[in-house]
Amino acid sequence: MVWMNPLFLKEKKNAALVIDLNKMFKWTTFCCPDVVILLRYLLLIGEVKKCRVSPKLLPLCGRKKVAEGIACFSGLYEAFWISNWFRHIASGLTGDAIDGGDCILNLFSLDCWESAVPPLQWHGDMIRAIRACKTAAEERAVVRKECAAIRAAINENDHDYRHRNLAKLMFIHMLGYPTHFGQMECLKSIASAGFPEKRIGYLGLMLLLDERQEVLMLVTNSLKQDLNHTNQYIVGLALCALGNICSAEMARDLAPEVERLLQFRDPNIRKKAALCSIRIIKKVPDLAENFINPAAALLKEKHHGVLITGIQLCTDLCKVSTEALEFFRKKCLDSLVRTLREVVNSPYAPEYDIAGITDPFLHIRLLRLLRVLGHGDVDASDCMNDILAQVATKTESNKNAGNAILYECVETIMSIEDNGGLRVLAINILGRFLSNRDNNIRYVALNMLMKAIAVDAQAVQRHRATILECVKDSDASIRKRALELVYLLINESNVKPLTKELIDYLEVSDQEFKGDLTAKICSIVERFSPEKIWYIDQMLKVLSEAGNFVKDEVWHALIVVISNASDLHGYTVRALFRAFQTSAEQECLVRVAVWCIGEYGDMLVNNVGMLDMEDPITVTESDAVDVVESAIKHHNLDLTTKAMAMIALLKLSSRFPSCSKRIRDTIIQLKGSLVLELQQRSIEFNSILDKHQNIRSALVERMPVLDEATFSGRRAGSLPPTVSTMGGTSLSLPNGVAKPAAAPLVDLLDLSADDAPAPSSSGGDFLQDLLGVDLSPASVQSG
DSSP: OOOOOOEEEEOEETTEEEEEHHHHHHTOSOOOHHHHHHHHHHHHTTSEEEEEOOGGGGGGSOHHHHHHHHHHHHHHTOHHHHHHHHHHHHHHOOOOEETTTEEEEETTSHHHHHHHSOSSOOHHHHHHHHHTOSSHHHHHHHHHHHHHHHHHHHHTTOSTTHHHHHHHHHHHHHTTOOOGGGHHHHHHHHTSSSHHHHHHHHHHHHHHOOTTOGGGGGGHHHHHHHHTOSOHHHHHHHHHHHHHHOOHHHHHHHHHHHHHHTTOSSHHHHHHHHHHHHHHHHHOGGGGGGGHHHHHHHTTOSSHHHHHHHHHHHHHHHHHOHHHHHHHHHHTHHHHHHHHHHHHTOOOOTTTEETTEEOHHHHHHHHHHHHHHHTTOHHHHHHHHHHHHHHHHHSOSSSHHHHHHHHHHHHHHHHSSOOHHHHHHHHHHHHHHHTOSOHHHHHHHHHHHHHHHTTOHHHHHTTHHHHHHHHTOSSHHHHHHHHHHHHHHOOTTTHHHHHHHHHHHHTTSOHHHHHHHHHHHHHHHHHHOSSHHHHHHHHHHHHHHHGGGOOHHHHHHHHHHHHHOGGGHHHHHHHHHHHHHHOTTOHHHHHHHHHHHHHHHHHHHHTTTOOTTOOOOOOOHHHHHHHHHHHHHOTTSOHHHHHHHHHHHHHHHHHOGGGHHHHHHHHHHGGGOSSHHHHHHHHHHHHHHHHOHHHHHHHTOOOOOOOHHHHHHHHTTOSOSOEEOTTSOEEOOGGGOOOOTTOOHHHHHTTTSTTSOOOOSOHHHHHHHHHOOOOOHHHHHHO
C-alpha cells in the first residue's frame, strides 16, 4: 500500500480526538482510501468523537470499503492497539503551528514513525528475530530481551499490550524457556469482559499452566462464571480450558455446571461438555454415577460430533464404573447395535464421507464401545455377532479408512466371548492385511495375530507361509515382530520345516538382524528337537552361518549334548571338520570344533562310527593338527578359543604320537606370548610333555560324560555354583559332578592302572613329579 504523506489536523476538545478529513484533503495532493477506512473505523469504535467528511471524499470511503477495513482490523485483534497508537501520536507529537494554532502532523514521516512505535515489537517481528539467530546464545539473548520488556509491561499493568505479551509468552514457552512470570496475566485476561481477551487468556492458561500449579485454584471462580455465561462462545472457551487442565479439586467444584451443559441447546457446547466430562471422571471416578444418564441421552443424538463424544464418554464410564457398565449393557446395547447398522448401511452423505465410507470415526468409536460391553458377557456378545459379521464382510479394504474399521472390528471380535466362526473370519482379515503393501497395516496385523494365537492357534497356523515371508521383509520392525510370531507358532509337528526356513533365511539376512534370528533359532532347536542328531545338525548350521552371534550358553549346551551322544561322536567330529574348512571365521564353531577334535580326534582319523547317510572322508593326523594350529594362529580369535586349542593340542599329543614333536614345537612357540594366560599354559604343557610322560595319558583322557540334567538346572539357575563336600569344604566343580570327600588324587587322575607306576605316598613327591620341582628335605636344607 502506497502512502503519500497524508496530513492530519488535530485539536484537543475534552480529551477527545477530532480529525477533520476536509482539511486533511486540503493539505494533501493524494489521499489513500485505506487512510479514510482506518479513520472511519476509529470513529465507529468511539475513539474519534467527531469526523467531518467533505463530499469530495465520499467516493473514497464508501460503506463497502469501511466494512472491509473493519473486518480486516477485527480479524487481527489489534483494533484497540491501533486506536491507542493514534491517541499516542495525537497527544505526544508536535508540529508546525498553522491556521490559528492548529498542529499539522506528517504521520508517516521518518521522525514521527520512530517516536510513535510502541516499546514492544510485534510478535511476528520477535519470531523473525528468533528464527534469524544463528546460535543458541543469540536466541537466548533475543528471548531475554523480550522477557525483560514483557516483565516491564506487566509491572506497569499495561492493559493494551497484554494480549500481545501473552502471545509472545506462548511462543517463548514452546521454545522451552521459563514463562512462569506471565501466569497471572492469563488470569487477568480471563477475568476481562471481552471475548478476544478471554480467548487469548484461556489459550495462555492451557499452554503456560498445568493441573499441578497452585495458581490454577484462582481461576476456578472465573471458569464457573464463564460456564454460566450467556455468550455460548465464552462457554465454549471455558469448557475447552477445563477439559485440558482440570484438576481433581476443579472437577469436584465444576462438575454440576458441566453436567448441566450436556443438555445445552447448541450441539458444539454439548460436544465440548462431553469431552470435559471425560476428563472429570478420569480425575474423580466417584463422580461417574452423575454422568451415566446424561451420557446415555447423548447416544440418541443425530449430530455425529456429539454422538462420537457421547460414545467416548460412555466407553470411559464403563472403564471406571461397573455400575455404568451394567447400565449400558441393559439399556443401551440394542440402540448401539442399531446405530452401527444404520451407519454401515447409510447412503452417501458428503458431510461425513471419507474415501467412500460414511464417518469411519463413528464406526470405530461404536466398535470400541461394543468391545467393552461384550467382554466377559455372553448375552451381549451374541447380540452383536450379526452386526460384527456385517461390518467385517461389507467394509472395503482398498482404502485406509476401511482398513482402520476392519482392524477395530477384528479386535472387537477377539475381545468378546467365544464365537468360532467370527474368529476365523477375523484371522482371515488379518491374513489379508499381511499381504498389504503398507508396512503399518502389516505391523498391526502381526501384533493382532500374536494375541490371536492364545485364542485360536490353528486358524493362525493357516497363514504360516505369509508370516514367514514377513520375516524376510525389508522393514526391521516387521521382521522382528514376524520372528516373534513364528517363534510362538512352532510346535513339535512343524518344528522341522519352520526351522529349515529360518536357517535358510539366516544365510542372507542382514547383519543387524542375525543376532535376534540366531537366538530364536537356537531356542527353537533346543525346545522342540525330536532327536539328538537333528539337534546337532541344526546347531552346526547355525554355527556355520552365524557363529559369532551365538551366546556362550548355547555352544556350552551343544558340547553337553555331544558328550552324551556316544554313538554320534564320530559323526559330529567329522561334520565339524567339514564345517571348519568353510567357516573358520565363526568363533563359536571353532571352539566346538577344537574341543571335539581334541576329545575325538582318533575317531576322525579312523572314521569310527560312520552312519549310512554320511559321505566317506579321509583325514590324516596331520590334517587334524592343522585345524587346531590354525585356531591358535588366527589373529582374530580371542583368548578363550586359543586356550581351548592349546588343550586340544595337548590331548592330540597323546592320541597322535607321530605328531607329538610338531605339537611340542607349537606349544613352545607360545612361551613368548604377550598374553599371560597363554604363556603360562605353554610352560605348564611343555613341562608335562618333557618331564611327565608317565602321567600324560591319564591327564589327557576323554572328559567324563556331562550330566544334561545338572547342566540344564544350573543354566536355569536352580542349582548353586558350588557343591559342598562331606567335610564342609566348598569346591568349585566342573560340570556339576560332586567328588566323594575321601577320594584320593590317584583315583581322579586314574594313576592306579597297571601300566602306570605307583605314586609315592608323599604329597610333596607327587608335586615334585608334576611340577618338576625338588621338594625333598635334603634339597630344602641345602638351599
